[in-house]
Structure formats: C-alpha cells, structure tokens
Amino acid sequence: MELFLAIAHVTAASMVTIHVLLTHREVRSSIGWIGLSWLSPFIGSSIYIAFGVNRVVRRARKSGFEPKLGLTRAKYTPIIANNHEFPENIGSIAKAGDSISGLPLIEGNSMELFSNGDDAYPQMLMAIEGARHSIALASYIFASDNIGNLFAQKLIEASKRGVDVRVLLDGIGSGYFYVSIIRRLRKGGVNTEQFLHKWAPWAMTFINLRNHKKLLIVDGKIGFTGGMNISDDNVVSEKGGAAVRDVQARIEGPVVGQLLMAFERDWEFTTGEALVGDIWWPQINRQGDIAMRGIVSGPDDSIGQIESLFATAVEQASQRVRIVTPYFLPEDRLFDVIHRAAMRGVAVEILVPEKSNHFYFDWAMAAHMTTFSLEGIGFYEVPGPFDHSKLLSVDGQWCSVGSANWDARSMRLNFEFQVECYGEEVCAQVDELIDQKLKTGRLLQHRNIGARPIPIKLRDAAARLFLPYL
Numbered sequence: 001m002e003l004f005l006a007i008a009h010v011t012a013a014s015m016v017t018i019h020v021l022l023t024h025r026e027v028r029s030s031i032g033w034i035g036l037s038w039l040s041p042f043i044g045s046s047i048y049i050a051f052g053v054n055r056v057v058r059r060a061r062k063s064g065f066e067p068k069l070g071l072t073r074a075k076y077t078p079i080i081a082n083n084h085e086f087p088e089n090i091g092s093i094a095k096a097g098d099s100i101s102g103l104p105l106i107e108g109n110s111m112e113l114f115s116n117g118d119d120a121y122p123q124m125l126m127a128i129e130g131a132r133h134s135i136a137l138a139s140y141i142f143a144s145d146n147i148g149n150l151f152a153q154k155l156i157e158a159s160k161r162g163v164d165v166r167v168l169l170d171g172i173g174s175g176y177f178y179v180s181i182i183r184r185l186r187k188g189g190v191n192t193e194q195f196l197h198k199w200a201p202w203a204m205t206f207i208n209l210r211n212h213k214k215l216l217i218v219d220g221k222i223g224f225t226g227g228m229n230i231s232d233d234n235v236v237s238e239k240g241g242a243a244v245r246d247v248q249a250r251i252e253g254p255v256v257g258q259l260l261m262a263f264e265r266d267w268e269f270t271t272g273e274a275l276v277g278d279i280w281w282p283q284i285n286r287q288g289d290i291a292m293r294g295i296v297s298g299p300d301d302s303i304g305q306i307e308s309l310f311a312t313a314v315e316q317a318s319q320r321v322r323i324v325t326p327y328f329l330p331e332d333r334l335f336d337v338i339h340r341a342a343m344r345g346v347a348v349e350i351l352v353p354e355k356s357n358h359f360y361f362d363w364a365m366a367a368h369m370t371t372f373s374l375e376g377i378g379f380y381e382v383p384g385p386f387d388h389s390k391l392l393s394v395d396g397q398w399c400s401v402g403s404a405n406w407d408a409r410s411m412r413l414n415f416e417f418q419v420e421c422y423g424e425e426v427c428a429q430v431d432e433l434i435d436q437k438l439k440t441g442r443l444l445q446h447r448n449i450g451a452r453p454i455p456i457k458l459r460d461a462a463a464r465l466f467l468p469y470l
Contacts, residue, residue, distance in 0.1 A: 012045040013037040020048075086422060089316040090397045094291075096312040097420060100305050101295050103261075109253030110288030111421065113401070113429050115389075115436075117234030120224070120248035121147060127218040128154045133279035134164045136263045138195075138215040140173035140403075141229035144181040146238060151230050152181055156188030164279055165190050168267055170211040171197030173229075193270050195415075209299055212403050212414040214248070215263050220282045223256040225249055225417060227326075227390045227403050244357070245387040247433060249401050249419065253287040258294035262417050265296070291422040297404065298415035306404045306418055307411040310392060311337045313420075317394045320347040322434050324391040327361050328352045328368075329407035329467055335372050342376035351437055354381040357388075360463050366452065367460035368467065369444070380441030387437065391430055398422055399430040408467055 016037035024030045037045045086094060094105050114120035128135060128151070135158055142148055159165045167185055171194040174181065185192040195211040216224040226248035232238040234246055251259065264275045275281075297306035314321050314337045321341055328350060330338075342348045356362055369379070392400040402418030404410040421427070452460070 009041040009045075013041075016045050016048050087395075087397060089318050090395065090422065092316050093309075093313050093394070093398055093420075094422065097293055097295065097309060100308050100312075101293060103258055103293055103295075105291050105293045105420075105422070106253070106255045106258070107291045108286035108288065109251060109255045109290045109292045111290055111292070111401075111419075111426055111429070112250045113433065114248045114250070115433060116236055116243065116245060117147065117228065117231075118236050120226075120228055120250075121151075121230075121235070123250055124216055124224050124248075125150065125154055127216070127222050127224070128158055131158050131163045131218045133219050133282075134166075134217075134275075135219075136166050136168075136215065136217045136260060136267070136275070136280075138168045138211065138213050138263050138266065139230050140170045140210065140212045140214065141231055142167075142169050142174045142181050143229070143231035143233070144175075144179070144184075145232040147232050147235055148181050148230050149184070152184050152188070152190075155185060155190050159189045159191075166263075166267055166275070167192040168195055168211070168263070168270060169193075170195050172210055173212075193267070195266060195270050208413060210409075210414045211266060211298075212410065213262065213266070213417040214403050215259055215417060217256060217260045217263060220260055220280050221252065221256055221284055223251040223259040225251065225259060225403070225419060226401055227388050242385050245385055245389060247389040247391060247401060251292070251419065253290070253292070254284045255292040255294060255419070256284060257281065259417075259419075262294055262296050266415065289423070290426045293420050295400075295402075295418045295420060296416070297411070297418075299413055303412065306402075306416055307334060309400070309418070309420065310334065310404075310406075313392065313394045313398060313400070314338055314341050317341050317346045319395045320349070320393075322349045322351075322391070322393040322431065323406065324351045324387070324389050324434055324437060325406040326353055326356055326386070326388045326390070327405045327407045328365055329361070331408050331411070331467075334406070334411070338377065339373060347378070348376065349378045349380065349434070349438065351380045351382055351387075351434065351441055353387050354383045354442070355386065357386050360466075363460040363463035364467060367457070367464040374445070379444045380438060381444050382437050382441045389433070389437075391434060393427055393430045393434060396424060396427050396431060399427045401430065 017034050020030050020033045024033070033048050037048055097105060114123065135155065137155070155165055155167065167190055169182065169192070182192055182194070196209055214225055214228055226246065228234055228246040228248040233244045236243040260280065268274050295306055295309055296302050297304065311334060338348060352365065390402060390404060398420065400418050400420045402416065404416040404418055410416055
C-alpha cells in the first residue's frame with residue numbers, strides 16, 4: 001500500500017511539474033507550485049488542480065473561441081481616431097491600445113458619469129423600458145432585493161413585449177446554489193445564464209475565476225458600464241449614509257459595438273449562441289466627440305491586457321496620474337511602474353477606502369504597502385461610506401472607467417472590461433469625481449503603517465499571502 005501511494009504521489013507531482021513548466025510564465029509562482037506538489041503529497045497536487053490550472057484557455061481554444069473579435073458583425077463603418085491628433089505621450093497610449101486590444105480607437109462617442117445608484121439605476125431602467133429590439137445585461141452581482149427585483153420586472157416586461165433579452169450573471173457573485181433572482185427571470189421568460197457555473201466536482205475549479213464585468217447594452221446603441229453591481233447597497237434612498245459609492249457610465253456612439261462584443265464573447269462562450277442580426281448590430285451614428293475603446297481582460301488569451309494598458313498609461317504620464325480603486329494590491333511589476341513615474345516627477349495620487357467591504361482586504365493592503373516606497377506618491381485613505389469606484393486619469397488627457405481593481409485577481413483571474421477615453425472634456429468629468437473624493441482623503445505615511453503592533457503585523461502579513469486570490 002505504501003509503495004502504491006508513493007508511486008501515485010510521484011506520478012501526480014511529476015504531472016504537475018510538467019504542466020507548470022509548459023504553461024506558467026512566472027518563475028516564482030512556478031517554483032512555488034512545483035515545490036508544493038512535491039513537498040505536500042496529494043494535497044499540493046490537489047491545490048494546484050483547483051487553483052493553478054487555467055482551463056479557460058484550453059476550453060476556449062477547443063471551441064474555436066477567438067477573444068480578439070473584429071468589427072465584422074457591426075454594420076457601421078467606425079470612425080477610427082487618428083493617434084497623431086493627441087499629444088505625443090497620449091498618442092503612445094493609443095498606439096499601445098491598438099496592439100493590446102486588437103480593436104480600433106473609435107471617435108464619435110458621448111459619455112455621462114453617475115456616482116451612485118440613485119442616479120445610474122433610473123437611467124438604466126429607462127433604457128430598458130425604451131428597448132425596442134434587444135437587451136444584453138451582464139453583472140457580477142444581481143441581488144434579490146428591491147432594486148434587483150425592479151430590474152428583473154423591467155427585463156421580464158421587455159421580454160414579454162417582444163424584445164430579445166439576454167442576461168449573464170457570474171456563477172459565484174450572484175449566488176452559487178439557490179438564486180431567487182435567476183429563478184424569477186427564467187420563470188418570466190428571460191434568457192438567463194450563469195458564467196462558469198458548474199456542478200460537477202471535476203469542473204468546480206472554475207469557482208476561482210469570476211466574470212466581474214458590468215455591462216448593459218440596449219438596442220445595440222446605448223451602453224452602460226463601470227463598477228456598479230445591481231443591488232440596494234448602491235442606493236442612498238435605501239441605505240442612507242451607508243450606501244456604497246460607485247461610478248457607472250452611460251455611453252452612446254459607435255464604441256457601444258465594442259461593449260456588445262465584450263458581452264457576446266462571454267455569452268457565446270457560455271451558451272454557444274452567437275448574437276446575430278440587425279437587432280443586435282444596428283447602424284450606429286456619431287453621438288459625440290470622444291474617442292473611446294473597449295478593453296477586455298481575463299484568464300484566457302486576453303490575460304494581462306488591462307494591466308498592460310494601465311502600465312502603459314502610467315509610463316507615458318508626464319504630469320499627473322490619479323488612481324481610484326477599492327482594493328490596491330498590485331503585483332510588484334505594476335507598482336514599479338507607478339514608482340518610476342513618481343521618480344520622474346509625475347504627481348501621483350492613489351485613493352483607496354479607509355475601510356473596504358472586506359476586512360481581510362484591509363489587512364492585506366496594510367501589509368502590502370509596507371513592501372513599497374511611498375516617496376513622491378500621494379496615497380490617500382478616503383473615509384466611509386465604502387467607495388467601490390475604479391477610475392484612472394493621466395495628464396487630464398486620458399482616462400479609464402470600468403470594472404477592474406488594482407489587484408492580482410482583477411489583472412489575472414477575473415474577466416474584466418474597461419473603456420479608455422481620450423480628450424480634455426471627458427477627463428475633466430473623471431477628474432471632477434476624483435477631486436470630490438480627495439477632499440476628505442487622509443494622506444497615508446509609512447510611519448502610520450509601521451506603528452502597528454506586532455500581532456497585527458503578523459495577521460496582516462498572513463492575509464497578504466493570499467494576494468493572488470483575494
């Protein structure tokens with residue numbers, strides 16, 4: 001029996017070693033996985049199978065799924081922005097975006113920003129009520145509460161009047177077992193699916209991968225995206241002063257086709273159904289003057305795209321970088337880019353909540369910040385209520401709004417969506433929101449973190465070990 005177990009352990013550890021050597025890019029994580037598999041018989045190999053194997057790439061390639069979709073389904077001819085119209089450093093971001101995304105930067109768009117659910121949800125519901133042909137909605141959380149039920153009611157009504165409706169919810173974020181809002185939507189005739197939601201034990205390793213996108217596209221012409229889930233937690237009239245602050249964008253113009261492509265890629269991946277026809281891909285006319293592009297990222301062939309875009313934007317900054325994120329746990333390479341910007345004399349401002357909605361994130365962030373130099377960086381903690389916004393602004397000429405946090409999970413494990421925007425007018429909107437948040441921010445200094453008692457430091461350092469999976 002002992003000989004059989006020994007052979008089984010060597011076989012399992014050898015298979016893990018071979019897979020790591022052939023598929024993993026990072027040396028440190030490769031050494032860690034190989035060591036764990038050999039030094040922890042069966043347990044180490046099992047943990048690797050659960051968390052170390054990226055099956056999405058394998059499944060995507062097997063099904064012929066291509067992450068970098070062109071504009072083939074759209075009937076319109078997009079007005080592609082001329083990068084030479086931007087300042088040289090901003091034009092460099094645009095060129096990098098061309099290569100990173102495989103999609104063109106498109107002119108002729110408008111964007112309006114909303115800073116809470118009281119402002120954003122009525123606009124989203126109004127768009128759903130006015131839908132004539134199609135509705136595509138993706139959300140990480142779709143709560144079974146007052147606002148969630150109101151959205152469900154409007155989607156059901158749209159479906160009953162003949163609108164083609166597709167709803168895609170994350171397999172974990174909106175609930176794994178009994179999800180009443182999904183049952184209600186399906187009972188009402190709404191085509192609703194859960195992304196990477198598996199019951200088979202051998203397939204449940206997908207639970208570490210999340211679809212964190214927030215997308216609503218109505219009639220192929222009106223789009224909403226940002227960081228806002230569908231929940232009472234975002235509504236001041238429901239939660240009062242405890243309501244979560246967040247940012248959602250309403251977008252019109254040709255770039256909405258890229259929002260729909262981001263949705264369709266996940267819908268087709270989940271269901272095998274392609275969204276075709278004029279009801280999904282109509283002619284889209286110019287609606288404004290903003291040049292925009294959608295960027296997707298996830299643990300498939302698009303891995304690291306948003307991280308690369310963020311790093312490029314910070315590297316190209318010549319005056320100011322402003323980051324708003326609910327969780328600041330970047331890996332070393334991304335923080336090094338920020339630090340180098342500060343060393344060049346770029347004014348860097350990073351805003352995080354004083355307390356997040358998960359205590360273990362606070363612990364991990366406290367330990368994480370002790371590993372970096374904050375010299376030349378304005379790192380601000382913003383008091384409650386919890387701010388879930390994700391904003392990035394560079395030189396008042398480039399900005400980004402979307403679902404991605406500055407942590408390893410968003411950059412490597414989550415399926416995320418960002419829009420990048422070019423021009424002073426749109427960046428002024430983002431900077432105004434950041435200015436409002438900065439008014440109450442408290443500058444964090446290393447001596448504040450260093451003053452923590454030893455037991456607290458140990459607790460925080462232990463939480464930081466789980467950085468890639470928080």
